[in-house]
Amino acid sequence: MRIAILSDFHIGYDRFREDAHRQAEEALELASQSADMMVIAGDIFDYRHPKPEVTVEALSLFKKTAAGRFSAKVIDFDGRGKIYTDVPIIAIPGTHERRTDGEIDSIDVLNLAGYLINANQARAVVEKDGEKVAVYGVGGIAEERFKETLEKLDPKPVEGAFNVLLFHQSVYEFLPFGENVIRLEELPEGFDLYVDGHIHSRVEAKCHGKNFLIPGSTVLTQLKDGEQEEKGFFIYDTKTNEYTFRKINSRRFFVAKVNVEGLSPSEIGSEVEGKIAKIAAEGHDKPIIRVILEGKIKDGFRSMDIGLKDISDSYSKNAIVEITKSGIEGKDSKEAEDLRNGMLENISIRDYGVGIFLEKVKDKGYSLDIGPSLLFDLLSSGEKKEIVIKKALESILADSGEALPVASR
Ligand SMILES: [Mn+2]
Structure with a gap:
């Protein structure tokens, strides 16, 4: 079977609301055309409590997707909740949708409408021409509870099926945020494919000798280095264990670092302008350019002397320019510094x-x-x-x- 692997649409995301919608729509459309079934690794919504208009937005996207011609069907589901479709779109809630245990979350609305299957802490078995794919899902939870939750759930592969473990957490090898974060070797064995969400940039790795994939988000949210790549999703062939990454048309993001060591504000201005002009000339559709200033500026000047607003304004038709001066300013509290630091941008x-x-x-x-x-x-x-x-x-x-x-x- 061909499985489309998607994640982190963040529908309703305020800053790039249209991008989130358009890019999720394109990914869903392409995926439903080229796969027999779909798994979605969490964060369909950007909010735990989406506004009605955002819920409607998601409903209309999934209504269209669920009406697509999927040749595979869901034949078994062992969750506590009910399911209302046999269309093979298997999803879990992510950290952005997570609510206190046992409460209804935003993807339950899509489940109730029969547009997807919420496989949180449950297994859905999909079949096509006698081939079975079993997806065990674990919705996003606090990192420090994930290991004990896995132990308690003790997910086991189903014999005679291709087994997928679908979850939404940080993984230490890719996001080493604290000792609570799970390591690849600690994930349960016996699955044929491991699919994770949460991390917004693409990851292709191995876990217990099998493929471990994170498709990344379909929309830019964190503006960190890893998001400079193009967005999209995977198509996975269960027979050959080969997969391809399908790109979608997404707004591009570029990081430009400028070393300001010993430079005066006007020299910095022309350096910055040069970097922006070069990227803007590449002809992308209104990219986001984040300029990061690093180093100590020329003695006698303060960072506030560097007026860069005129430069970003002059490109506002062709690019969204963000200039970060924090690399040249005095030290802040550890928390404020961490939050600004790239390393933590992946964490809610x-x-x-x-x-x-x-x-x-x-x-x-x-x-x-x-x-x-x-x-x-x-x-x-x-x-x-x-x-x-x-x-x-x-x-x-x-x-x-x-x-x-x-x-x-
Ligand atoms: Mn996310």
Whole structure:
């Protein structure tokens, strides 16, 4: 069978709303024309609570896709929820759609409409001419809970089928953010193909001797170096284990680094202009150009003396220009610096928040009886605040010997 492997559409993404729509549409259209079935590795939506117009946008995209001529059919599903179609579009929720366990998430709407199958913590078996493909999905969850969740779920391959493990997490080899992040060798064995989302640039690797693929997002979101490549999706042939990457027409992104060491503001201006002009002349359809200034500027000048707005404005018809001066400014707090740093751009602000939260709690010598993600979710859920805060404090203070503060009303 030919499996189309797609991920991270981020429909509704505010900054490039039209790009997100158009590029997802093209990927879905091409994929449904050239594959027997489809797997989508999470983050179809950019939000946990998409606005009605964004939900409608996604519904209309998937309505069209699900009506395509897929020769394969879903013949078995073992999830807790119901499915409403046998069209072989198998998806999982990503970190952007993730809600507290057990709550309805935005891709359930697409599942209910019968436009795809939400295979979160479930297996869907697809068949065509006697060949079977079994997809086991695990929706995106907090990194520190992924290993224990996998242990609990203990996904096993189905005999006589081509087995795919579909998930949405960071993987240490490609995004070494903390010790909680899973390593390739820790993924369950026995699958014929491993498909991951979450990371927005393309990855082709091996896991337990089998192919491990991340198609990357269909839309630019993070503006980091890895997103300079063209966007698209994979088509995988289960018979030969060969795959190809299909490009889509996507807005291009370029990073231009300018070393400003010892240069005056006007010299920097002409360096920057030169870099932008060169890329703009390549004729891409309104690319995004991120200029990063690095080094220490000439003595006697401050970074604020470098006025570059006129330059970016003068190219505003042909390019979206972003100029980053943080490489030449004084050191900020570690957190602010990390956030600006390329390394963390792949991590959602929420995951980053959970990380800092966990660190601070540990620093104070407290231990958590409940997972920091769950606590963070509860605290940010906006529901039953008094009870949640009381529970949270009880669990944090349990071992510290401190008394529970009396709630004031
Ligand atoms: Mn994503």
